[in-house]
Amino acid sequence: xxxxxxxxxxxxxxxxxxxxxxxxxxxxxxxxxxxxxxxxxxxxxxxxxxxxxxxxxxxxxxxxxxxxxxxxxxxxxxxxxxxxxxxxxxxxxxxxxxxxxxxxxxx
Amino acid sequence: xxxxxxxxxxxxxxxxxxxxxxxxxxxxxxxxxxxxxxxxxxxxxxxxxxxxxxxxxxxxxxxxxxxxxxxxxxxxxxxxxxxxxxxxxxxxxxxxxxxxxxxxxxxxxxxxxxxxxxxxxxx
Numbered sequence: 001x002x003x004x005x006x007x008x009x010x011x012x013x014x015x016x017x018x019x020x021x022x023x024x025x026x027x028x029x030x031x032x033x034x035x036x037x038x039x040x041x042x043x044x045x046x047x048x049x050x051x052x053x054x055x056x057x058x059x060x061x062x063x064x065x066x067x068x069x070x071x072x073x074x075x076x077x078x079x080x081x082x083x084x085x086x087x088x089x090x091x092x093x094x095x096x097x098x099x100x101x102x103x104x105x106x107x
Numbered sequence: 108x109x110x111x112x113x114x115x116x117x118x119x120x121x122x123x124x125x126x127x128x129x130x131x132x133x134x135x136x137x138x139x140x141x142x143x144x145x146x147x148x149x150x151x152x153x154x155x156x157x158x159x160x161x162x163x164x165x166x167x168x169x170x171x172x173x174x175x176x177x178x179x180x181x182x183x184x185x186x187x188x189x190x191x192x193x194x195x196x197x198x199x200x201x202x203x204x205x206x207x208x209x210x211x212x213x214x215x216x217x218x219x220x221x222x223x224x225x226x227x228x229x230x
Contacts, residue, residue: 032214034216034217038152044202046217096212101152
């Protein structure tokens with residue numbers, strides 16, 4: 001099974017900050033990597049697919065990159081609505097494992 | 108409106124069974140693979156199972172293989188998760204989710220999620 005390791009597990013930042021979350025796969029997954037945002041009490045929402053393609057609703061301050069085993073999610077200028085949990089998921093081979101998540105909190 | 112609505116959750120004793128349902132609307136259900144993902148309250152997401160558009164490809168997480176069975180009825184725009192030999196570790200919020208890309212299992216992620224249904228396994 002492919003293990004997905006996210007870091008950090010939690011992060012405190014301020015509105016306007018630039019933050020980066022990383023996700024590492026235990027083997028190469030090409031660009032078969034998605035990112036999800038989950039606000040408290042809500043279902044996850046697909047943010048980025050294919051490592052770098054933004055869903056239509058996602059603002060351009062979000063950026064995904066990487067291939068192979070190392071991936072990053074960057075939020076260029078944090079907005080209040082971005083404080084949430086973020087998860088990566090590999091879709092290279094089953095089981096389609098998620099990272100353990102990163103909780104982004106307001107400083 | 109594209110929508111997924113889960114039902115069938117509740118409280119069950121260890122060793123018991125439960126069947127979850129997910130009713131889909133607003134899209135051509137039989138074009139898309141479907142998934143189940145679960146989440147212990149306050150914890151992370153765990154992928155549970157997937158079924159291809161034509162039920163030809165089915166996958167399970169190691170933690171549920173042999174105990175859970177995924178299925179779908181394209182005529183009813185629904186998917187199901189039959190859960191047997193339930194353990195306390197299966198206690199979680201179970202989400203139904205749709206593959207983003209037609210005819211692939213999860214190439215472009217999961218783009219539509221239900222609100223989730225709670226399953227509590229406790230004596």
